[in-house]
Structure formats: structure tokens, C-alpha cells
Amino acid sequence: MAFITIGLLVVVxxxxxxxxxxxxxxxxxxANVTRIRKALKLAQLKPDEVLYDLGAGDGRVLVIAxxxxxxxxxxVELGPLQCLIAxxxxxxxxxxxxxxxxxxxxxxxxxxxxxxxxxxxxSRETARLAPRLKGQLRPGARVVSISADFxxxxxxxxxxQGLIFIYQMPPQMGSLETFLWQRxxxxx
Numbered sequence: 338m339a340f341i342t343i344g345l346l347v348v349v350x351x352x353x354x355x356x357x358x359x360x361x362x363x364x365x366x367x368a369n370v371t372r373i374r375k376a377l378k379l380a381q382l383k384p385d386e387v388l389y390d391l392g393a394g395d396g397r398v399l400v401i402a403x404x405x406x407x408x409x410x411x412x413v414e415l416g417p418l419q420c421l422i423a424x425x426x427x428x429x430x431x432x433x434x435x436x437x438x439x440x441x442x443x444x445x446x447x448x449x450x451x452x453x454x455x456x457x458x459x460s461r462e463t464a465r466l467a468p469r470l471k472g473q474l475r476p477g478a479r480v481v482s483i484s485a486d487f488x489x490x491x492x493x494x495x496x497x498q499g500l501i502f503i504y505q506m507p508p509q510m511g512s513l514e515t516f517l518w519q520r521x522x523x524x525x
Contacts, residue, residue, distance in 0.1 A: 385407060396436070410435060443466075
């Protein structure tokens with residue numbers, strides 16, 4: 338009987354892990370670890386800073402932030418199976434004291450303690466997140482976005498090769514275009 342119960346629980350968890358993210362955001366697409374390292378370096382993540390990974394997936398960003406940068410990392414993930422995998426990954430690497438994984442929708446996450454927020458999302462998600470980040474993050478906090486920019490914010494830094502955007506809070510109004518013009522010395 339216990340075997341059947343455990344089997345049903347696994348099936349339900351797997352189903353929820355697939356269905357919930359489909360309703361609330363893009364499917365799990367893990368970032369390349371080299372790209373993650375480059376993004377965290379560009380964001381100038383420092384030891385003991387607090388990094389939030391919105392849509393933490395398998396926890397690779399959390400582990401790299403804690404192990405290689407000395408940060409305290411908090412992952413917010415909607416999929417229960419992904420939460421379990423992220424938590425196990427951190428625990429097996431001995432990072433349980435530096436990494437937390439929270440089950441939940443990142444649109445509702447309390448980000449007031451964040452020094453750095455890491456987002457790997459689409460333009461639709463960044464547009465939806467922008468007001469929340471602007472309202473919650475303190476001055477000097479940084480937002481790292483992989484692949485999608487915040488259309489009305491001017492990046493503080495941009496890596497063209499990795500398509501990595503860094504934003505400093507409070508965000509400077511503008512766009513990637515205004516950033517590139519300024520970087521080139523041209524006028525808009």
C-alpha cells in the first residue's frame with residue numbers, strides 16, 4: 338500500500354511540475370554554467386550578498402552563487418519537483434546553510450532583502466516583473482536578466498555575446514538602444 342501511495346505522489350508531483358510552470362511562465366530551460374558565471378561576474382556579486390533566482394529550476398545558479406561567489410542564495414520556483422532537485426543539489430554540495438529554495442510563484446516573492454536578482458525569462462515576463470522589482474528593490478540592488486531585456490530600462494552593463502543585461506536600482510529610464518548609443522559616444 339505504501340508503494341502505491343508513494344508512486345501516486347511521484348506522479349502528482351511530476352504532473353504539477355510540468356503543468357504549473359506552463360500556466361505561469363516558460364518551461365524549464367537551464368542556462369549554461371559558463372553564461373551564469375559570466376552574468377554573476379558582470380553583476381559584481383560579492384560574498385555575503387543575497388541573490389534571488391526567480392524561477393530557480395534545478396538550482397545551478399544558486400549553487401554557483403553560493404560556492405563560487407560566497408553569496409547567500411534564495412531560489413523561488415513554482416515546480417515542486419524542481420524545488421526538490423535544487424534543494425538536493427545544494428544539500429549534496431554542502432551548501433545548505435547558504436542556499437534556500439522556496440516553493441512559490443516568483444511574481445509574488447518578497448524581494449526586499451535582495452542585493453542581486455537573477456532572471457532568465459522572456460520579454461513578456463520581464464515586462465510583468467518590472468513594476469515589482471522597481472517597487473521592492475532598494476537603491477544599489479542589481480537585476481541580472483539573461484536573454485530578455487527590460488524594454489523601458491537602460492542597462493548599466495550589457496554583454497552582447499552572452500546576451501546578459503545588468504540593471505542598477507532604481508532603474509534608469511531608457512533602453513538597450515540608448516545604452517548602446519551612449520557606449521559608442523553617439524547621440525540618440
